[in-house]
Structure formats: C-alpha cells, structure tokens
Amino acid sequence: METDDVPSGSSPAAMLEQVVLVNEDIKQVVRNAFRINLMALNAILMARRAGSAAGFGIVAREMRELSEALVHSMRTLRALSDELLYAVTYVMRHARIEHVLARAATQSTRAQGNLREVLRATAARRIDLERHVAGQCAALATDLRSAVGISRVADSLAHMAKIEASWASDHRAGLDTVSEELASSLRGILPLLQALSTKLEAIHR
Template sequence: MNPGTALAVSGPAGNTPQAGADLLRIVRINEEIKTVVRVAFKINIMALNAIFLAKRAGTAALGFGVLSNELRIFSQDLRESMDVLTSLIHGCVNDVSLVLQDSRHTRLLRQAVAQSSDQRLNRVLMAKDAENERHVEHLGSLRKQLGRALDDAARLVELGGVLAKSAKIEAAYGQTFAAALTQVSADFDGVVEEIRSSLESLRRSTFFRGN
C-alpha cells in the first residue's frame, strides 16, 4: 500500500478533492473516447469505399485494395479497443463514486468516534478505513489497466499510420485512378492523425498520475 494513499483516504478531509477532480477527468477521457469511436466508424466507411474504388481500378490497385481491407480491419480493432477503454472508464466512475461516498461516511463516523466513548464504533471506523483502502487500491489498479489499454490503442494506431502511409505509396501505382486513390489515402492519413492526436491527449491526462 502506498502510505500517501492511506493518509489521503483516512485523513480528516478524506480524498474528496482528488476524487471530484478525477470524475471531471474521467468525463473528459470519455468524451475523447467517443471522438475516436466516431472516427473509427468513419475509417470503416472510407475503407469500404476504397475497396470498391480499388476493384474498379483493377490490377493497378491490387496493393491498394489489400491495404484498404487492412484499414477496415484496423477500424474494427480500434472500435474493440475503445470498447475496452469505455468499460474501464465505467469501472473508474464506479470506483471514484465509492471513494467519494467513503470519504463522506468516514468523515461522519470519525466525528461520531470523537464524540462517543463507544469503542465498537472505533472498530466500525477501522473496518470502514480498510474498505476505503480497498476501493482506492481497486481504483489505482483500474487506472493502471486504463493506462495499459491506452498504450495498446496507441500501438494499434501506429499500425494504422503505417497502413495509411503504405496506401499513399500504393496509390501512386494506380495509373488513371492514381489521383482518386491518392486523395483517399491522404484522407486515411488525416483521420489516423486525428486519432493519434486524441490518444496522445488521453495519455497526457492527469488522471493517470493519481494513486
């Protein structure tokens, strides 16, 4: 256990300020995840169109067709990755809410202990402190899982970036379709950059610097 964590939970003020700020950070993370999900859907549609375009271009765009298909798979993987993040975010909201509730109840129990000579209440407070600690530790574990899931998503986006850049190269071999394929591949590159930027913003969130 992190001694700082115990102090924050069991101290007179509890760790309400951090939990309150965490809730705000979680809301922002969730908004960013929703943005990535929207973009992932967009890539899926773009990839489908690109596959049809490549078919029309025939043998000159065989490589482009393969890459478009890979980008479509990438968009589905990205969606699954965001589902994992969303589920972890919901878990974090639950844990932060428990920590907030713990904080209030612990404060009131501590006041009752200070005013009463009933030793059993002290034991209730100690049990409550132990429960609070478990909630904080569980939140810490979810925070780490969320960080790891974001790292996984970032690696996935790197792959998406490579696919988009490869599509740009393949577009050059598209003969009469080259201009259209180049435009599509540039669009791919743009949306992958958009996702990369969203994920970087998520990874910088101070939420991951908490306990």
C-alpha cells in the same frame, strides 16, 4: 501504472472530475475510430472500382483489418472507462459516509470510542476500493497503449496507401483523397490517445 498502488493526494471528487474528462475524451476517440473503420471500408470499395490499383487494394484490406482491431480496442476502452467511472463514483459515496462518521467521532470521547472499530473498517474498505480503482486505471492504461500501437501501424499503412494511390492508373484522384482522409484521421487520433495516457497517469498519481 502496472502496479495496483493506491492512488493518493487527490480527493474522490477531484478524481471523479478527472475521470469524467478522460471519459469524455474516450467518447471522442471512439467516434473517430469508428469513422476510420468506415473510411477503410470505403478504401476497399474504391480499390475494387479502380481495378488496376492492386497494390492499393492490398494495403486497404490490411488497413481495414487494423481499423477493426482499433474498433475492438475502443470497445474495450469504452467498457473499461465505464467501469472506472462507476468505481470512482462508488469511492466517492464511500468517502462521504466515512467523512460523516469521522465528524461524528470528533464530537465526544465516547463517540470516538464507539466509532473506533467502525472507522477502522470503513478506512480498510476505502483502501480496498481505491486499490480496485488503481487496478482499473492500470487496465485502461494497458488498453490505451495497445490502441496507440495499432494506430501507429495504421498510420504507416495510410502512408503506404498514399504511395500506392499515386501508382494507380484509374481513379487516382479518388484513391488519393481516400488515403489522405485516412492518414489525416489517424494523425488526429494519435495525439488524443497520448493525451489520454497522460491524463490517466495524473489520476493514478
């Protein structure tokens, strides 16, 4: 995924279909990440209200910082996904034109001769465009890996928050609930991110 190899073995339309699925998943993950960020803020407020839960407060602040990093990563992911979608759509448009030209070239030897240079240039342009798409797939994969890393750390923090919540003397039930919600949301986001990486690899392949 790190190289800018030209994706092959898939028609532009099929590739677009896969990219649309990836884009839909990214929209879902971004929504979840924003929710986690709000939950982390809520955890800080709960810790302040609980007063005595100093350990929980520290973990909650760390969690908030991480979730903001996650949101930032999601914004990048969203922007990259938009760019990828645009690029693949552009490839599809180009492929359509190339296909029509190729069909014209099969009509007669003279047509073939007249269109030879055009077809060569069109094919070269397509390869450039496909390289560009491959580069964008790679950038998206890098950002996904970073998001997975952040989510894993956040997941560990959510577990720590649960432990800290159990030590709190005031508002223990509330702290328990908020840390459980955080842990559960993070558990949900990780498989989505991993599934996305797999789908992206399938596109690149």
